[in-house]
Amino acid sequence: MHTRYRGLSLLLTLLLSPLTLAQDLPTLKWGGDKNGGAPFIFEEDGRLTGFEVELAEAFAKELGRRAVFVQNQWDNLPELLDRPNQGRSDDIDIVMNGYEFSQERHAQSPTSVPYYIYTFRLIGRKDDDSIQSWHGLSEAKPRKKVGVLRGTASQRYLEQRYGEKIEIVPSETVTEMLQLVSDARVDATVQDSPAADYYVNNARFPKLRVVDEPVGTGYYVLLTRKSDSELREQLNAAIRKLIRTGELRKLYQKYGLWNAAQQRLSYLAEQSWPAVVDELGEEDLRSRPAMTISRQNVFKNLLLAAIMTLQLAFVSFPLAIVLGMLVATGRLYGPAIVRIPCIIYVEVLRGTPLLLQLFVIFYLLPQLGVLAESETLSNWLSLAPFTAAVIGLALNYSACEAENYRAGLLAVPKGQMEAALALGLPWRSAMRRVALPQAMRIVIPPVTNDFIALFKDTAICSSILIVELTGLYYQYKTYPGIAVELALAVGLLYLLMSYPLSWLAQRLERKLTPHDGGRP
Amino acid sequence: MIQVQNLTKTRGTLKVLDDVSLTIHDHDVTALVGPSGGGKSTLLRCINGLETFDCGTITAEDVTLTHGSHAEKSLLALRRKVGMVFQSFNLFPHMTALENVMSGPRFALSQSREQAEATAKALLTRVGLSEKANARPANLSGGQQQRVAIARALAVQPAAVLFDEPTSALDPQMATEVFSVMKDLAAEGLTMIVVTHDMDFAERATVVHRMVAGRVVRSGSPADILHEPHA
Numbered sequence: 015m016h017t018r019y020r021g022l023s024l025l026l027t028l029l030l031s032p033l034t035l036a037q038d039l040p041t042l043k044w045g046g047d048k049n050g051g052a053p054f055i056f057e058e059d060g061r062l063t064g065f066e067v068e069l070a071e072a073f074a075k076e077l078g079r080r081a082v083f084v085q086n087q088w089d090n091l092p093e094l095l096d097r098p099n100q101g102r103s104d105d106i107d108i109v110m111n112g113y114e115f116s117q118e119r120h121a122q123s124p125t126s127v128p129y130y131i132y133t134f135r136l137i138g139r140k141d142d143d144s145i146q147s148w149h150g151l152s153e154a155k156p157r158k159k160v161g162v163l164r165g166t167a168s169q170r171y172l173e174q175r176y177g178e179k180i181e182i183v184p185s186e187t188v189t190e191m192l193q194l195v196s197d198a199r200v201d202a203t204v205q206d207s208p209a210a211d212y213y214v215n216n217a218r219f220p221k222l223r224v225v226d227e228p229v230g231t232g233y234y235v236l237l238t239r240k241s242d243s244e245l246r247e248q249l250n251a252a253i254r255k256l257i258r259t260g261e262l263r264k265l266y267q268k269y270g271l272w273n274a275a276q277q278r279l280s281y282l283a284e285q286s287w288p289a290v291v292d293e294l295g296e297e298d299l300r301s302r303p304a305m306t307i308s309r310q311n312v313f314k315n316l317l318l319a320a321i322m323t324l325q326l327a328f329v330s331f332p333l334a335i336v337l338g339m340l341v342a343t344g345r346l347y348g349p350a351i352v353r354i355p356c357i358i359y360v361e362v363l364r365g366t367p368l369l370l371q372l373f374v375i376f377y378l379l380p381q382l383g384v385l386a387e388s389e390t391l392s393n394w395l396s397l398a399p400f401t402a403a404v405i406g407l408a409l410n411y412s413a414c415e416a417e418n419y420r421a422g423l424l425a426v427p428k429g430q431m432e433a434a435l436a437l438g439l440p441w442r443s444a445m446r447r448v449a450l451p452q453a454m455r456i457v458i459p460p461v462t463n464d465f466i467a468l469f470k471d472t473a474i475c476s477s478i479l480i481v482e483l484t485g486l487y488y489q490y491k492t493y494p495g496i497a498v499e500l501a502l503a504v505g506l507l508y509l510l511m512s513y514p515l516s517w518l519a520q521r522l523e524r525k526l527t528p529h530d531g532g533r534p
Numbered sequence: 535m536i537q538v539q540n541l542t543k544t545r546g547t548l549k550v551l552d553d554v555s556l557t558i559h560d561h562d563v564t565a566l567v568g569p570s571g572g573g574k575s576t577l578l579r580c581i582n583g584l585e586t587f588d589c590g591t592i593t594a595e596d597v598t599l600t601h602g603s604h605a606e607k608s609l610l611a612l613r614r615k616v617g618m619v620f621q622s623f624n625l626f627p628h629m630t631a632l633e634n635v636m637s638g639p640r641f642a643l644s645q646s647r648e649q650a651e652a653t654a655k656a657l658l659t660r661v662g663l664s665e666k667a668n669a670r671p672a673n674l675s676g677g678q679q680q681r682v683a684i685a686r687a688l689a690v691q692p693a694a695v696l697f698d699e700p701t702s703a704l705d706p707q708m709a710t711e712v713f714s715v716m717k718d719l720a721a722e723g724l725t726m727i728v729v730t731h732d733m734d735f736a737e738r739a740t741v742v743h744r745m746v747a748g749r750v751v752r753s754g755s756p757a758d759i760l761h762e763p764h765a
Contacts, residue, residue: 433624433683436582438613438642438690441606447641451628526628 042079044070045095046111047088050163051188053212053269054112055083065208065269066110069129072261076252088186089165089488092123093497095237107245109237112206114167118306118495120288125235126249127283129262131275133228134168135210138202139195140223145202147226152179159183161191161203164476164485165492168204170307171230183479184489188213190377194479196221197380199396208271216270231275233282254283307493312500319486320507326400326472326482330407331465337408338415343445345416346423356416363413369474371410376402376478403475411468418460422453455526462519466512483507535559536616536694536727541580541590543748550576551587552748558694561723565730565739567759572745574729578696581727582618583609595693614642617687621699623679625671631658631682632667638690650689657685661715677708681715694725701732736760 046066048055055064062083074081084106086094091109099105114132115125138145144154151158157180162169164184172182183200185191188209194200196219205213207228214222238246256262257280266272282290345356363371376397383392397405426449434444476485487504491497536558543551551573558564566574579585581592583599592599597611625634635654639645645653658664661681671679680700687695697716701709713735720726720738730736742759744752752759 427624429620429622429624430626432584433618433620433626434637435609436584436613436618436620437638437686438610439637440610440642443641447637448626452626455628 039078039080041082042070042074042077042108043082043084043106045084045086045091045106045109047091048085049187050088050111051209053208053271065265065271066112068265068268069256069262070110072256072265073249073252076255077248088163089491092119092237092492095123095239099239107238107242108249112166112208112234113237115233115235115288115291116167117288117291118493119237122495123237124240124243124246125237125288126246127253127287128233128235128279129253130208130234130266130271131278131282132207132232132234133275134171134204134230134232135207135214135228136202136204136225137192137195137210137214137222138225139198139221141221142198142201145225148229151202152176154180157181158201161185161194161200161479163188163191163205165489166206167230167232168206169489170493172204184476184481184485185479186477192219192222193377195219197392197396199380200479208269211270250283250287257283307490307496312490312496315481315486315490316483316503316507319481319483320511322480323469323472323482323508324511326403326407326475326480327465327469330404331411331468333404333408334411334415334468335461337412338417339419339450341412341416342419342423346420360413360416363409364417368406368410368471369477372403372406372474372478375406399475399479402478403472403480406478407468407471407475410471411464414464415461418457418464419453421460422457423449425456426452455523458519458523458526462516465519466515469512469515470508535593535595536581536725537591537593538577538581539591539593541577541587541592543576543580543585543587549748551580554590554745554748554750556743556750556753558725558727559740560693560725562725562740563720563738564727565736565742565756566727566745567730567736567742568745568751571747573748574745575698577745578618578698578727578729582616582696583612584618610642614690615693617690617692617695619680619683619687619695619697619700621702623671623676623683623703625674625679625683625686627671630668630670631663631674634671634682635685635689638686642690653689654685657688658682660688660718661685675708676704677711680704680708680712684712684715684719688719688724694727695719697726697728697730699729699731701730701735733760 046055048057048062048064053064054066055062057063067083070081070083084094084104086104086106088111091111091113094104095106095109097105099107109123110129112132113119115128119125136145136148136151145151145158151160159181160172160176161183162172162185164186169182169184172180183191183194185194188205191200191203191205192213195203202225210224213219214224236249238249253262256265262279263272263276266276341356341359344352345360348356376399379402380392380396383389383395430448430452431444434448435441439447472482473484475482476488481489483504487500490500536556538554538556538558541551541554542549554573554577556564556577566577568574576585580587581594587601589601592612594612594615597608597615599608599612625631626637629637632651632654635657636647636650639650639653640647655664655667658667661684663678663681663685666674666678666682671682674682684695684700700716701712704712709732713732716726716728716735717738728735728739736742737756737760739756742754742756743750744759752762
């Protein structure tokens with residue numbers, strides 16, 4: 015009902031809006047990620063809103079253009095901008111989504127003058143006295159789990175200030191992370207001040223509070239293409255005008271984002287950009303997380319991520335095999351009361367995406383406890399990311415394995431089981447000694463295939479706070495100049511780890527196949 | 535002694551076995567003859583518990599199987615008394631000849647590896663295949679495979695062995711080699727029930743039953759049954 019209603023209202027808006035007039039205007043396509051959430055870009059009543067959405071419209075109006083939003087994963091927005099503009103529907107002119115200024119980023123995608131001055135805010139739970147200050151974070155034993163948006167300046171800030179003293183937990187959306195802190199599954203989080211103001215200071219997460227003073231002043235800027243200097247100048251002029259007319263202030267006040275710090279915008283925007291940054295106070299520069307990273311550090315973390323990938327694969331796949339065998343035999347030989355649940359199990363787990371299953375296991379399962387109003391159940395169901403990932407992978411792949419084994423068992427001639435039973439072997443022994451070993455040999459190629467697939471699917475676990483290879487890639491690729499090398503390194507590591515697996519499987523297959531001159 | 539009483543089995547509307555009663559005495563060689571589709575193999579498979587039936591009873595020594603009593607316990611007891619040799623051998627391809635013969639003692643009788651191996655080696659020698667102990671079934675000729683299968687059936691020391699067309703899949707020379715093993719076993723007093731189209735072998739049986747359309751139509755000595763003109 016609700017979604018239909020929403021669709022209808024969307025249609026009405028489309029029909030009634032002065033779209034037909036605006037249609038003729040050239041577009042200003044801007045890239046952002048609404049998963050980053052409020053107050054930047056988000057959906058409310060089926061409509062895209064947020065201060066950046068309104069800013070884009072204001073810029074477009076100044077430029078005599080029509081703002082068009084293009085959704086893309088946050089980490090990938092600079093790459094999207096770098097693609098040559100060929101007028102495709104997802105080509106963009108600018109990126110605007112809380113991207114902060116740095117000299118390195120400016121060198122890659124020239125930035126506009128700043129449109130917002132932000133700080134990092136430390137967010138903890140009201141009922142948790144153990145986190146009282148930024149300084150206290152590094153003293154805590156055991157190490158505090160501190161969440162950040164993956165690949166953002168706040169992650170770099172934490173890495174560079176605290177290093178190994180805290181455990182950094184990267185997420186892809188702000189609200190997910192705030193919920194995790196609220197549920198005490200993560201100790202604290204560092205977010206940009208707009209998100210902290212919007213969600214925490216406005217009590218949208220009543221259990222959370224902002225701890226200590228803001229740190230690390232930074233500037234949100236627009237990213238543009240190197241070749242688009244004319245557009246950049248127009249945008250700079252638009253930002254200056256919005257500041258001068260007070261329109262920008264009004265907009266920020268509407269979202270509760272205006273504060274004294276923003277008054278510096280009018281000074282900064284009028285200076286020569288980005289040269290003015292060099293003249294800024296010592297404090298500003300010192301508190302900025304550097305945009306460089308030591309190779310040694312990257313290498314060490316790549317290794318750790320590779321180990322995590324291996325652990326995920328090697329713990330979950332044996333579980334998937336055992337579960338799969340049980341389900342396959344249940345489906346083939348069980349009475350209806352066993353067979354039918356097995357069929358449903360396979361179809362449901364095979365027919366839904368792993369990503370969704372992981373989300374349900376990690377984020378939604380604890381809600382069962384909330385529904386049942388049982389805190390113990392809720393705590394018990396609040397699985398650690400690794401546990402949730404292993405369960406998700408094992409369940410998902412057990413459905414595929416069950417089908418492999420079922421096919422394998424069906425391929426064993428009927429006479430084999432009969433001969434074993436006629437000898438007086440109990441059914442279970444006949445299965446174990448005669449049918450399964452033969453089925454095993456038949457299923458080695460598809461099972462190997464699945465293992466390699468699972469190996470690569472561990473990448474999806476980065477969506478539930480696990481830092482494995484692909485997650486690490488996204489964490490570090492925002493450091494300029496590292497993305498290509500890093501992608502190659504990560505790809506190579508996957509290959510280095512998966513190739514020996516297929517080699518092993520081939521050997522196993524040869525070993526188990528009797529030397530029989532080609533007969534199966 | 536194996537007793538089959540009033541055994542009836544239907545498949546759809548077809549009566550595969552129609553009120554079959556037979557008594558198999560110890561040390562007898564019983565031949566089941568008759569046209570294909572007469573129910574001979576089905577009868578054998580019922581006696582080994584591989585197929586269920588609608589009414590009647592099967593009694594082997596002290597184990598009785600009735601309709602609906604195919605519980606694993608009584609099936610296991612029955613199968614340990616009655617071995618089976620199949621038309622298509624059904625050797626386990628992932629085991630050597632020796633391991634095939636050992637599989638019954640090991641996994642059905644839970645004997646130790648040493649004990650099972652000793653039994654198996656002796657039986658392979660008895661069927662003339664001691665030098666093929668470590669060969670896989672795929673590397674044996676059909677006749678050799680069937681001889682291994684016979685050794686495998688004997689390894690659990692059954693009171694009787696059922697042979698379901700043991701030579702139908704073999705060329706005449708290999709059939710001869712299998713029959714010669716079976717003749718030796720008969721001479722040693724093994725109780726055997728043999729479904730066969732081979733008249734030479736049937737001639738040597740103690741009793742012959744002719745089955746047509748699920749019924750035993752004639753029973754008697756080979757001379758009586760095999761030489762009378764078919765009705």
